[in-house]
Amino acid sequence: MAVGTVLVTGGTGYIGSFTTLALLDNGYDVVIVDSLLNSSKAALDRIELICGKRPTFYQVDITDEAGLDDVFSKHPDIDSVIHFAALKAVGESGEIPLEYYRVNVGGSITLLRSMAKHNVSNIVFSSSATVYGDATRIPGMIPIPENCPIGPTNTYGHTKVMIETVITDHIEAERRKAKKAGKPFEQWNGALLRYFNPCGAHPSGIMGEDPQGVPYNLLPLLGKVATGERDKLLVFGDDYASKDGTAIRDYIHVLDLASGHLAALNYLREKKPGVKAWNLGSGRGSTVFEMIKAFSKVVGRDLPYQVVDRRLGDVLDLTANPALANEELQWKTKLTLEDACADLWRWVENNPKGYRQDPPAELLEK
């Protein structure tokens, strides 16, 4: 018997596919809904290759309430949702804000409505460190604790803050309603997981990030420099107040991030805390130059780069204080930056076309 059944929205995407793997490995059944806007069904094959189990999949858009209703009706055993599905490109969010609000905020409301109709009352939500904006604006807030004032600086970040608010108001209202009616109210719970900079791939080399478009995050771009697809990395500014002048981020291995979701889900189901926010980060900050050095080391040669102007909207330091998650969720990152770089390189080197090609036979034999 399964521990429980979880609906994972965005489950064929990068973080969703790794979390699905962690859920299946830990006795949960998983039902995925994904529009495949930024992913492919091949992720399901890789999940199955690694853990021997295949999640149930529906190509459904989270803005389609009837589609979601249909999935919940077919799976009355679903008791929790992990909600990843979203548009996530910071730059694009400033160009087409209405689409970001429609999909991210509107889609989350549609999901919550459908969940309520089917009495599904636990939600784990993919929020982001981006909700804090520039935490260096407030003295004493680096590393960033959860009570750091919110202050997003872009449309994508605004959608994350809005969804956090919608989830909080909704869960609290359902609790009040149930309490007033003399019904069990503790079943309504939400986890707002604020991730820092997810990176890395599966150590097998057969599962990793495979977006449909062009990557804009540091490590995937370094991967493209290493394979020769790009001639150099552009370093966005070396005049920050850090030890080497480049900006600081808290890079977290996607396997650790996935286990953080499992820990949060288990916490909601056991402790029934209402709505809580947790930072998921390592607590260790690394500069862009340190990342270039770490990745160059696993590749075995120096990777070319060129320092250019700062990127608009970038901040000096986004390092997590993960103490709350360490303590309450009994969760800590286990993998290092070196692990993330080595795993990413194994993935990139062996799968130049991502999921659009079969995984190399020699990796499957291992």
Ligand code: NAD
């Ligand atoms: P991803 O793009 O790989 O995964 C998102 C998935 O959602 C994709 O499979 C996409 O096809 C799907 N999707 C998009 N719109 C949809 C819709 N309307 N209906 C159904 N499915 C839809 O991104 P990811 O990196 O795995 O991010 C997952 C979540 O984590 C997102 O909510 C993102 O905002 C959040 N997050 C990501 C990062 C990061 O750096 N990757 C950091 C913090 C938070």
Ligand code: WQD
């Ligand atoms: C990391 C560092 C860049 C590319 C973004 C979102 C955030 C979250 C994670 C979703 C920065 C530098 C990068 C390059 C560079 N996503 N860099 N050259 O901006 O910290 O966070 O992804 O929630 O919301 O904003 O990540 O990987 O783009 O950049 O010098 O070509 O690398 O300036 O210091 P970022 P990133």
